[in-house]
Amino acid sequence: xxxxxxxxxxxxxNGLVSMISVSGGGGHSVVEEVALKKxxxxxxxxxxxxxxxxxxxxxxxxxVQRNTWLARCGKSCRLRWANHLRPNLKKGSFSHDEEKLxxxxxxxxxxxxxxxxxxxxxxxxNEIKNYWxxxxxxxHRQGLPLYLDEHDQPTTPTASSPCVTPTGSNTNTxxxxxxxxxxxxxxxxxxxxxxxxxxxxxxxxxxxxxxxxPKAQPSHHPPFSSPPSYSPHHFMDPTPSNSNPQLSSxxxxxxKPTPVLDSALRFxxxxxxxxxxxxxxxxxxxxxxxxPLDQIADLDAFRFPQQNNSSFSPQYFQxxxxxxxxxxxxxxxxxSSKLEHPSDQLSQPLLQPEVKHHDxxxxxxxxxxxxxxxxxxxxxxxxxxxxxxxxxxxxxxNDVFEGYQNFEDCPLTSxxxxxxxxxxxxxxxxxxxxxxxxxxxxxxxxxxxxxxxTEGNNNSEAEVSNVQSSTVITDDNFGLDMKPIASLFPLxxxxxxxxxxxxxxxxxxxxxxx
DNA sequence: AAGCGCAGCAACCGCCACGCC
DNA sequence: CGGCGTGGCGGTTGCTGCGCT
Numbered sequence: 001x002x003x004x005x006x007x008x009x010x011x012x013x014n015g016l017v018s019m020i021s022v023s024g025g026g027g028h029s030v031v032e033e034v035a036l037k038k039x040x041x042x043x044x045x046x047x048x049x050x051x052x053x054x055x056x057x058x059x060x061x062x063x064v065q066r067n068t069w070l071a072r073c074g075k076s077c078r079l080r081w082a083n084h085l086r087p088n089l090k091k092g093s094f095s096h097d098e099e100k101l102x103x104x105x106x107x108x109x110x111x112x113x114x115x116x117x118x119x120x121x122x123x124x125x126n127e128i129k130n131y132w133x134x135x136x137x138x139x140h141r142q143g144l145p146l147y148l149d150e151h152d153q154p155t156t157p158t159a160s161s162p163c164v165t166p167t168g169s170n171t172n173t174x175x176x177x178x179x180x181x182x183x184x185x186x187x188x189x190x191x192x193x194x195x196x197x198x199x200x201x202x203x204x205x206x207x208x209x210x211x212x213x214p215k216a217q218p219s220h221h222p223p224f225s226s227p228p229s230y231s232p233h234h235f236m237d238p239t240p241s242n243s244n245p246q247l248s249s250x251x252x253x254x255x256k257p258t259p260v261l262d263s264a265l266r267f268x269x270x271x272x273x274x275x276x277x278x279x280x281x282x283x284x285x286x287x288x289x290x291x292p293l294d295q296i297a298d299l300d301a302f303r304f305p306q307q308n309n310s311s312f313s314p315q316y317f318q319x320x321x322x323x324x325x326x327x328x329x330x331x332x333x334x335x336s337s338k339l340e341h342p343s344d345q346l347s348q349p350l351l352q353p354e355v356k357h358h359d360x361x362x363x364x365x366x367x368x369x370x371x372x373x374x375x376x377x378x379x380x381x382x383x384x385x386x387x388x389x390x391x392x393x394x395x396x397x398n399d400v401f402e403g404y405q406n407f408e409d410c411p412l413t414s415x416x417x418x419x420x421x422x423x424x425x426x427x428x429x430x431x432x433x434x435x436x437x438x439x440x441x442x443x444x445x446x447x448x449x450x451x452x453x454t455e456g457n458n459n460s461e462a463e464v465s466n467v468q469s470s471t472v473i474t475d476d477n478f479g480l481d482m483k484p485i486a487s488l489f490p491l492x493x494x495x496x497x498x499x500x501x502x503x504x505x506x507x508x509x510x511x512x513x514x
Numbered sequence: 515a516a517g518c519g520c521a522g523c524a525a526c527c528g529c530c531a532c533g534c535c
Numbered sequence: 536c537g538g539c540g541t542g543g544c545g546g547t548t549g550c551t552g553c554g555c556t
Binding site for chain 1: 520521522523524525526527
Binding site for chain 3: 039040059060061062074075078082111112113114125129133
């Protein structure tokens, strides 16, 4: 066998493939490539890859090596593209707000870097992972709790530390990270723990948690009163907290709907509102749990931020239940919370539940909000609805409804989103897909700003009161997915606009949340 | 100047899920 | 059903630059 190098660009600095002619016994010759290049990418390699992806699109990464002179394996190409070459990548160090989000996401997701990256547009899983690992090392070295932001005022947890309760009896002001640090008493969902357990609360929770699957761990809030029930519209309908005298008139409580589903439902509603940009409301994702419902009680409420410059209309939050929507909801579909205490419910369930636990336990989870968002937009834009069995679409005036009629067809999320004014969502979908990155960026542009103001508001009263419990289990997406996004929606109907008024997120599944 | 530790970053590796045949 | 290819994800390693001693 004769081996002849026919193109000795062998792993040169341009990263071109070294081609070797391998002559077989019968004069037959084949061409094989030799060792692929490793190590840092050169600008030439980048240019080749960019050119290829521009012309052929993403995916089929091994074809890059076959069809170009690039001596890189498909994995390497994909990684290079995803982490460095693809458009809309945000370079540079993380902002403080992004860091906060990462901490929060990690408290919720664990080491699910890709998931976090999906919620941080322009950021890659690798970046987030590197940041977190650095943070772990730094905090470990400095003896800091992993989930306490060093930029915030540290709050030493003591026996007298305030515990946030839904009763409004405690009005101490703490920051969101104080929550993480202080709240010892609840055993919240801990999905995955960092390899470096320098957070005693996490370790405690790790030991206390039952071997329920990480996606299905219920949260318990024994001290809390019975939660109300919710309709899917309640989270669009933040309740003014005026009923609680300890709350400022600015305060609103956002109640997460409780997806207690006997049947899965995928349902979309598009509505046209005159002054609305495209926004996407959180997915409502059925959860999987083997726990009895009456053991599932969870605090999940938070306040909307104040945004005086908003163009949002309060009407947005007061969308009534539409007849057609009632029709779509299966008879056993309900958003409810603590079912055994209907008297404590602030509002009646849409429909009386007939919850079968074994059915709930069979639910799988879906991707997070943005993933769902992206999927839907792309599917609509590319006309892939044909893939969806029994998927219906109905126009009703300016409203367009889509949904699945049968349980088995439902991808197990319920997504609400809104079209821009006067545009058919179908037609808009392509534009939506195109502008998706911008929309997501818009989210993140607003989101971090809404997370500010948790510091320096120690004079506020009743910041942590009137937080209502709800029956909530999140797999690992719903709660956190919706909260930051929902925080984008302003309280334009707030009556007392205090420019300096802070706000707080309250949500569950944060380790150590009280 | 040299050595060291550290942070930040980039890239690789192994494993796994999924689709196709 | 199993093999194979492919892509995605998380863990890990290695390189580089910087500051400090």
